[in-house]
Amino acid sequence: MPRKRPFSAKQKRQQLKERRERRRGDAPQGPDSHPESRSGSRERGNAAPPTDPGDPSTAPRRHDPTRFRLQLGGPRAEELARRRRRAQEELVELLPETALELDPDTIYGPGLDFPRRPPWSYAMSPEELRGKEEAAFGVFLEALKDQRGRDGDGDVAPFEHNLETWRQLWRVLEMSDVILLITDARHPALNVPPALAKHVTEDLGKGLVLILNKIDLAPPSVATAWSHLLRARLPSARVVPFTSSPRRPQKPGLQRRQRRGGGWSRAVGPWQLLEACESIVGGEVDLSSWRARLERAAARGEEEEEEEEEERAAAAGGDTEATEDGDDPTGPPRQWERYRHGVLTLGCVGLPNAGKSSVLNALVGRSAVSVSRAPGRTRYFQTHFLTPRVRLCDCPGLVFPSRAPPALQVLAGVFPISQLQEPYSAVGFLASRLPLPDLLQLRPPTNPSGWTAWDICEAWAEKRGYKTAKAARNDAYRAANSILRLAAEGRLRLCLRPPGYAAQKEHWEQHPDTAALAALQDQGDPENRGPPPPEALTSEEEEGDSGEEAGPGEAPPPASTAANPFALLAEDEC
Template sequence: MPRKRPFSAKRKKQQLRDRRERKRGDAPTAPDSGPGSRSGSRERGSSDAAPGETSEGVPPPRRHDPGRFRLQLGGPRAEALARRRRRAQEEVLELLPESALELDPDTLYGPGLDFPRRPPWSFAMSPEELRVREEAAFSTFLRALQDGQRPGESEDDGGGAVAPFEHNLETWRQLWRVLEMSDIILLITDARHPVLNVPPALAAHVTRELGKGLILILNKVDLTSPAVATAWSHLLRRRFPNARVVPFTSAPRRSPVPGLQRRQRRGGGWSRAVGPWQLLEACESIVGGEVDLSSWRARLERAEEAAARGEEEEEEHEEEGDDGGRDEDGDGAGATPRQWERYRHGILTLGCVGLPNAGKSSVLNALVGRSAVSVSRTPGRTRYFQTHFLTPRVRLCDCPGLVFPSHAPPALQVLAGVYPISQLQEPYSAVGFLATRLPLPTLLQLRPPASTAGWTAWDICEAWAEKRGYKTAKAARNDVYRAANSILRLAADGRLRLCLRPPGYFAQKDLWEQHPETAALAALQEQGDPGIRGSAAPGEGSTSEEEEEEEGDSEEEVEPGEATLPASTAPNPFALLGEDEC
């Protein structure tokens, strides 16, 4: 009797997915519709037909597309990946001076870098006509961006080349709708590297072309020192004078200790967030009394009183829902978006936009006071915009994260959590970028390599795999790839803290440490109750299988040493055993 061929769970899932698509009548997916394809959101027709039309010239019917909102960032070629891999194995790393932590915004978003804009449209257009026009404008933008590349740029090290950005038109459509329907735009930034999260073209489009209010939320200020957060706030105010800067964090706590930080627990503690009061004051200054925000103020006061009693506020479940993003079917046929009524029906709409993993959903949950939307450390968790009523007069809109065209180093995108770590084919370059700015062998307590020349990125990953016991399934060798992913996740989660500084920070370090705003921000973070400092950190709540496997590791096994643990940690009963005996 012949042996049965193994049938993996992955193939079974694909078989079920194909069966569902056949029942719906969907056409088979084209070979170029995977991650990195620029045509994943386009309806497929004949190759000779115009965009959005079949060979007969008739627009195809709208069908269900399971990969409609999939991230499509693209990636380097195979030759570049091979060069990076060899460099990671051979190049000896040296710790750069502190000035290397200073990040110049002009190197990220140079002149001429724009983002896709929605073409002019009106409510009188049919959905198919609008779709064809949007696809044509997006294709024109991609061609213009590709033609604008300077010759001789190195894709290998990102020397001036455009870094991977979003190629999925459906995701850009979500941004367009949020910008149109919102009265004030909340641009969420990561306090560890804020200028990466603030595209100048987007800020100018909101304040000048749309004429709407812009608030830059400096999120995750608990992951950096108050002096650095204050310095970044002043830089953002100088570069964007029409915007307001508000510090924010969903997990207030004291300044971190040196070394590898402990993993934080999930859930609860939304009412302890730092920044909602400052955000309310910023919105009141922009609205100027045109909308009654007294209900928002009363809500914050109730939450503050409940937090003082040591309990969470019982939420009044306001009427909330998803607008669906289909305002084209509303009233006012023939009108243009610029003629929309601001603060319609006396409601203030706040749109949360920004790059992936910046903490947009966590900010929305902190404002609502409960887990209204799901959060994840994996970028791309929010796939379509959602609206929630904070009060009967204030509406929040959560937009999917978008990677804008920039000249940022790809390694910085990975460490910032913008690029999905699970999709990396060569993670060692990002580990080398991190190791030249943080003493990874010391922080992770790695054993020295056999060669006396020094550490390479490959040596660091191999030593971490040896320390954690990561082995390949077949040959039982050190799983270097998994170890590299583990190190990058520690950095993206804030447990290995790579906090970049604004230009000239170290020359004026004493000034920023003694600045009055630094002391005020430190005092604001100290208001968090120590008993609930284990609440969910911005961006946590992952549901992927690989991250759940990382969560299954014990706390004592992950931490490199007792010197980095808080005093309240329970003693390790196996601390007397040496590391070699374990």
């Protein structure tokens, strides 16, 4: 047996580096491998004849792991440094209740649009269509940049720059008959882009349903006010409050972490969504199978539902058709035909972390698609048959161009918290609208004049024991991320109000629709499940969590403590 040639660690690292560059396409494909390769053979795929880099038909197709990732622009280094100094120096003052009011016109003003798919035909090749879409997307970015320069109203908030994700939206809009725009009930003004709603209702001529999701994180009176505002601004759209798993009303203080997932039949809102779709379809599609499915779900118990979910998960089959990355999303889809083959297609679209996948799971009645607290979990659209006559389509979340404060995007869970370089300004934005020191029960600051955003982060790091690895100092960065995650998860509930809510607060609290929302909160109980009463408006309370709530200083229930004395260790805030 011949003796192997020596191969140093440095040469091995260089070889791995070149392989990574070739996979990403950063380095040209050489005819031979590294000169110091052990075998001296060619790399896989290099034996093929040389190709023309300018010819897209002969360009090699490689797997790109970053193809569907969120690509949001961030601030510059100078802006980050300025925000950091402000968080350390400026005192945080609690603003009046009117500061919680948010006007949608300040978020999506004139001149802000979203990229549209250019006209195409089956005569185009995939390469021609791909090039046309890239050119149209470049024109959109240039027009948005020029509009921003003419207005002089400041920079546009970070939005999606990944064309592959926009292609997913285009396909869902083309193949769907009714669009379900999923909005977060805590801040609907951020989750309802007027350009998208106008494009669906006027340009495409399709039905639009606004699902006011996560109602359990907003007071019923606020949800009612938002519902009336959305109906007034979008008369052709239906508004359906939704909840994946109703919970008990919130108590003062930091909310306890709830169990997520499972028990999808407790959702409140599928009946109202069925009625909205029936009014849009108008008898052109037979939706009796959907109604029968909801009646069966209301009749069976929760234990039977969990057993059935386990059996379906083990069988991994049934009425589900998941469309993942098998087809090229740039290729032209099947020509749209309204209610093709008598099937109603519902497309779930919206911003990241709005709960699109949770709504789909609640409608299907099981964990059909994966969900996560971090935005960007769904990277490509998936289709699932609810019944033989109803098909659901889950679209990745997109961040539309807007003038929303970046801190609001972070608190809404739109911007990934793990990618933040400067989280302290978002903590200051939250502390000016919620009494964070009281909610988190922090020690008084050393500065007698008041709290700063940096002081709040350091106090929370000291309470939680977050220390840096080298100097064992309070890890303010980790503490800031922890606070922001509490807000994104709804444990620190920042619920924005529609404009003029403070002046009409008593009116909305005594509104009949508010009482109807509160009454439908009990629809999620197993003994009370069933069709909603005719006089009820729609549901309240959402987001796949069930359990009790307690403030940070309250003790756990005695029964759970007796069963497990270490149960409190599982209630970590981060």
